[in-house]
Amino acid sequence: MNEIAWIDTALAAARPQAIGALLRYFRNLDTAEEAFQEACLRALRTWPSNGPPRDAAAWLIMVGRNAGIDDARRRSRTQALPPDDVISDLDDAEAGLAERLDGANYRDDILRLLFVCCHPDLPATQQIALALRIVSGLSVKELARAFLVGESAMEQRITRAKARVAGAGVPFETPGAVERAERLGVVAAMLYLLFNEGYSASGGEAHVRSALCDEAIRLARLLLRLFPAEPEIMGLVALLLLQHARTAARLDADDCIVLLEDQDRRLWNGEMITEGLGLIDKAMRHRRSGPYQVQAAIAALHARAARPEDTDWTQIERLYATLERMQPSPVVTLNRAVAVAKVQGPEAALALIEPLADPLAGYFLFFGVRGALLQQLGRTDEAREAFNRAIALANTPAEAAHIRLHIDRLLTDRRSDGDA
Amino acid sequence: MLYAILCYDSEEAVASWSKEQHAGVMARLGAVQDKLRQQGRLGPAASLVPTTAAVTIRKSQEALVLDGPFAETKEQLLGFFIVDYASLDEAVETAQELARANGLGGSYELRPVSVLQPGGL
Secondary structure, three states: OOHHHHHHHHHHHHHHHHHHHHHHHHOOHHHHHHHHHHHHHHHHHHHHHHOOOOOHHHHHHHHHHHHHHHHHHHHHOOOOOOOHHHHHHOHHHHHHHHHHHHHOOHHHHHHHHHHHHOOOOOOHHHHHHHHHHHOOOOOHHHHHHHOOOOHHHHHHHHHHHHHHHHHHOOOOOOOOHHHHHHHHHHHHHHHHHHHHHHHOOOOOOHHHHHHHHHHHHHHHHHHHHHOOOOHHHHHHHHHHHHHHOOHHHHEOOOOOEOOHHHOOHHHOOHHHHHHHHHHHHHHHOOOOOOHHHHHHHHHHHHHHOOOHHHOOHHHHHHHHHHHHHHOOOHHHHHHHHHHHHHHHOHHHHHHHHHHHOOOOOOOHHHHHHHHHHHHHOOOHHHHHHHHHHHHHHOOOHHHHHHHHHHHHHHHHHHHHHHHO | OEEEEEEEEOHHHHHOOOHHHHHHHHHHHHHHHHHHHHOOOEEEEEEOOOHHHOEEEOOOOOOOEEEOOOOOOOOEEEEEEEEEOOOHHHHHHHHHHHHHHHOOOOEEEEEEOOOOOOOOO
């Protein structure tokens, strides 16, 4: 049995709860992180010989807390630490204690830990980077690769974000129900952003980006285990799973974008889809709808269609209309227009997106959709103009290549028209 | 005698497996399952979606539907195998083989099966 692999997994799994509790003890992010690091080092030394503790998180919290306190003492006068095997022998007795101490708190500990990363003064990308660094334990090097910046720039970004969070003070008191719900909403939004950072290829190595999606799902699942009766959190996890299930089908062998209707649905991840459908069905029984549930319901309709022509576009259009009412946004309207095109035809869809030209003037997908609608209506010149705008606004070579494909099709269509 | 090998592990830990770890476990378990199947020892096997997707129905007149399980237990039921052996010792050996193939923590609970209805799926 590979002990180190097991220990690594246990440390990663225990990390949010352990750092969350240590943050409550020390009320300082850096101290909490250092104490956790120290506890991990001791775990690597003692677990292989003494065996794994029954509750890894409780063990790490106890040892980390002692280490943090020892560290503070050592700074005033040098004092010998207790031998590690003694700490490990005490483990079972202390684990029970730690569990009683922390059982009631750990939900709020983890939520607080995620929440401090979402400080409103921090720009979204910094919130995500900070959460990945502190909660997920990604190294600065990994973060730099994921966000396409140099390591020193990322180091600086993290340091600055931490300083800002520290300056704001950690909200260590136990939150009331309203405050807890607010924190949950803010954290859910951050996880959604994290997922999108990995999902919409805004550059970078594909597998690094996909790891961001995996991590967003892991943290969202964690949130759901902490708040298992929150339909919006069920919706969030369902949404992320249903979207991520399509990953293998979204790019072809040449890294070109494959549209939903052209994707090989056998490449979709069946396990993720099953879990996502199970969660959205369960969420909807609560009859407390919200934007994540509606988006998950839309993704579920796509996932349930064995073939593109089986897609229930009427229902999708209705769900987008619901989402529009909940969260009015030109991007949502643009998405609804795609469904409207399927149900009522391109003319109606074009009329729907006409007023969006202004708010979405810098949005790649607006011109992509507009071009496709014009193309369907045979307005080739206008279509090409829209596609050219889209290429100019494309975020990645894959997006640009995809639009070029459309233009090529326009040219071939015209040529065959001319031949006829 | 039929035995159920019930697979328990912390969902938190399993969710923290890397893709490679996950694929490795599945491949190693698959190899053991293939062998058991060839030997005619393996019955139905299932893996379950995490408990966050579970719904609990209380056995009563009201048949109350709840989210759940809310159990504060560290390990959850993730799936099971049904195997056929003459003795408990042989079944234990197989469970040990599966345990070594998994190798990433958690436990198997071995329970004799009293009734197995094949069903019609």
